[in-house]
Amino acid sequence: METGLGTGSWLEDTRASYDTVADSYAEQTRHLLDETPEERAVLAMFADMVRVQGGGTVADVGCGTGRITAHLRQLGVDAFGIDLSPGMIAVARREHPGLRFDVGSMTDLALADASVAGLVAWYSLIHVPDDVIQPVFAHFRRVVRPGGTLLLGFHVGDESRLIQGYAGHPVKLVVHRRQHDQMIASLNDAGFAIEACRTLTSAESKLGGIVLARRQATDPAR
Numbered sequence: 327m328e329t330g331l332g333t334g335s336w337l338e339d340t341r342a343s344y345d346t347v348a349d350s351y352a353e354q355t356r357h358l359l360d361e362t363p364e365e366r367a368v369l370a371m372f373a374d375m376v377r378v379q380g381g382g383t384v385a386d387v388g389c390g391t392g393r394i395t396a397h398l399r400q401l402g403v404d405a406f407g408i409d410l411s412p413g414m415i416a417v418a419r420r421e422h423p424g425l426r427f428d429v430g431s432m433t434d435l436a437l438a439d440a441s442v443a444g445l446v447a448w449y450s451l452i453h454v455p456d457d458v459i460q461p462v463f464a465h466f467r468r469v470v471r472p473g474g475t476l477l478l479g480f481h482v483g484d485e486s487r488l489i490q491g492y493a494g495h496p497v498k499l500v501v502h503r504r505q506h507d508q509m510i511a512s513l514n515d516a517g518f519a520i521e522a523c524r525t526l527t528s529a530e531s532k533l534g535g536i537v538l539a540r541r542q543a544t545d546p547a548r
C-alpha cells in the first residue's frame with residue numbers, strides 16, 4: 327500500500343511544499359522564539375560555545391525564513407542561512423535584509439571543508455529519511471572545523487507522519503520523529519562528541535530534542 331512515507335522524492339516534495347507555504351510559515355513563526363525561553367537558552371548556550379572556541383562563521387542549515395539565523399546574529403554570532411526551498415530563502419532575504427541566505431541542500435552542502443566554526447540544524451532534519459541521516463552528518467562533519475560546535479533541534483518520538491496541509495495550503499511533507507539515542511549514535515559514528523542533550527516542551531506542546539556536539543579532530547573509526 328502506498329503510505330506516502332516513501333523516501334524517493336522527499337527532496338522535491340519538501341522543496342515544493344515549503345515554496346508553497348513560505349509566507350504563511352513566516353507569519354506563524356515570526357514571534358515563536360518570544361514564547362520559548364528554553365529554546366532561546368539553548369541558542370544562547372550554542373552562541374557561547376562558538377565564542378569560547380574563538381568565534382567564526384556559523385551555518386544555519388535548513389534556515390527556513392531565517393528567524394534562527396537572525397536571532398544568532400543578535401547574539402553576536404556570524405551566522406548565515408542555507409535552505410532547500412528558494413521560496414523560504416526569498417522570504418528570509420526580505421525579512422532580514424543584509425543577512426546572507428543561500429539556496430542549498432544539506433545532502434550536498436556547497437561549503438569548503440572545515441570552513442565553519444559551527445552548524446545549526448534547527449528542526450530541518452525532521453524531513454530527512456533515516457537512510458540519509460548518516461550521509462548528512464558526514465557532510466556536517468566535513469564542513470565544521472575540528473572542535474567546532476553542532477546544534478540539532480528535532481521532534482522526539484518514534485513515528486513518521488505525512489502532512490498534507492499547512493495553513494490552508496496543500497503540501498506533501500513527511501515529518502520524522504526520532505529518539506536521542508538514535509541521533510547520538512549517528513553523530514558518534516560521524517565523528518562528533520556529545521556535549522549536551524535535552525528534551526524541551528515547545529510552544530506547540532510537542533517534545534523537542536536538542537543535541538549539542540563537538541566535531542572531533544580525529545577521523546571516526548571505520
Ligand SMILES: C[S@@+](CC[C@H](N)C(=O)[O-])C[C@H]1O[C@@H](n2cnc3c(N)ncnc32)[C@H](O)[C@@H]1O
Pocket residue numbers: 340341344355387388389390391392393394408409410411414430431432433447448449450451453454
Ligand atoms: C520546519 S522548517 C524549520 C525552519 C527553521 N529552521 C526554523 O526553525 O524556523 C524546516 C526547513 O528545513 C528545510 N529543509 C528540509 N530539507 C532540507 C535539506 N535537505 N536541505 C536544506 N534545507 C532543508 C525546509 O525547506 C524548511 O525550510
